[in-house]
Amino acid sequence: MADLRYTAGKIINKKVHNIGILALGSHLENHGPALPIDTDAKIASYIAFKSSLESGAKFLGVIYPAHEIKEIDHGKHESLETLKKNIIAILNYAKEFLNIEKIIIINAHGGNVPLLNELYDIEVETSLSIIFNNTIIQNEGPHGGSGELSMGKVLGILNEEELENQANVKVYSEVGLYGFTKARENDPSIEEGAQEIENNGVYVDEVYGEQLFNLAINSVLLDVEKLLDF
Numbered sequence: 001m002a003d004l005r006y007t008a009g010k011i012i013n014k015k016v017h018n019i020g021i022l023a024l025g026s027h028l029e030n031h032g033p034a035l036p037i038d039t040d041a042k043i044a045s046y047i048a049f050k051s052s053l054e055s056g057a058k059f060l061g062v063i064y065p066a067h068e069i070k071e072i073d074h075g076k077h078e079s080l081e082t083l084k085k086n087i088i089a090i091l092n093y094a095k096e097f098l099n100i101e102k103i104i105i106i107n108a109h110g111g112n113v114p115l116l117n118e119l120y121d122i123e124v125e126t127s128l129s130i131i132f133n134n135t136i137i138q139n140e141g142p143h144g145g146s147g148e149l150s151m152g153k154v155l156g157i158l159n160e161e162e163l164e165n166q167a168n169v170k171v172y173s174e175v176g177l178y179g180f181t182k183a184r185e186n187d188p189s190i191e192e193g194a195q196e197i198e199n200n201g202v203y204v205d206e207v208y209g210e211q212l213f214n215l216a217i218n219s220v221l222l223d224v225e226k227l228l229d230f
Contacts, residue, residue: 011056012224019057019227020100021220022090023048026066026109029075032144032175033162035152037075040066043151044108047136047213051106051220060094060103063087068111071183074143074174077111084118091126102129102227104220108136110143129230135219140212142193144175146202150209158204167201169194175202 006014025040036042045062052059065086068077087105094100103126107113116132123130140147144166152158166175173179176197177190184191 009056013056013228015228016056016224017058018099018101019055019104019224020060020091020094020098020102021048021052021055021057021104021106021224022060022087022094023062024066024087024105024107024109024112024115025062026068026075026077026111027064029066029068029077029109030144030172030174031148032166032172034159034166035144035148036157039148039152039157040109042155042157043136043148044106046155047108047216047220048104048106050213050217051104051224054217055221055224057104057224058094058098058100060090060098060100063090066109066112067114069114069183071186072111072177072180074177074180080114080118083112083115084122087115088122088125091122091128091130095126095128100128102131102230104131104133104223104227106136106216106220107132107134110137113137129227131223131227133216133220133223136212136216139215142176142197144172144202145193145197146204147208147212149202149204150206151212152209153204153206154209154213160204163202163204167197169198 023044025044169178
């Protein structure tokens with residue numbers, strides 16, 4: 001086998017080659033008329049890829065299945081167990097073929113958050129150290145709202161001709177999760193987001209979109225630093 005040059009290229013530390021960055025979103029869910037159904041997957045992939053470019057960590061691609069809580073039905077999602085098994089399989093491949101020892105999972109879909117309760121099991125099944133980075137979910141605001149629209153503008157996936165229809169929650173009930181009464185009752189943050197869309201509508205600000213991405217990417221770079229020290 002060739003003697004690999006682990007110090008070559010733009011990397012922050014040669015040990016960064018043992019760190020993998022994996023995107024987790026959703027490919028099949030409605031986001032209103034102005035955003036595509038794989039918005040979350042594209043946002044997560046962009047953050048993961050940019051973070052890998054800036055750090056030198058390995059970009060491991062994007063997970064296909066996604067989970068959602070039972071009170072929300074705005075797309076095609078899988079059970080938490082199916083998602084968990086898929087992640088374990090992918091991580092074991094990364095461990096076997098790429099010598100990965102540590103993982104950062106970039107999540108851009110709120111329905112995947114229950115996976116946090118499964119992280120210990122995933123670590124046991126893979127013998128990997130894992131950080132679940134949820135920064136973009138914590139900062140982007142309502143589903144299909146101004147945060148995602150602004151990031152969509154940055155990515156070039158926004159259909160601006162449909163912006164005037166995006167906040168029509170009577171037709172596009174997934175925006176702000178407006179139409180999911182039970183979810184709104186159970187989660188104050190969902191209720192707040194639904195009211196925000198109903199009362200204030202949506203807007204697009206490319207600078208805001210860049211800020212959201214930079215915040216998320218910088219948080220991943222901090223996670224990389226933590227794993228290098230661990």
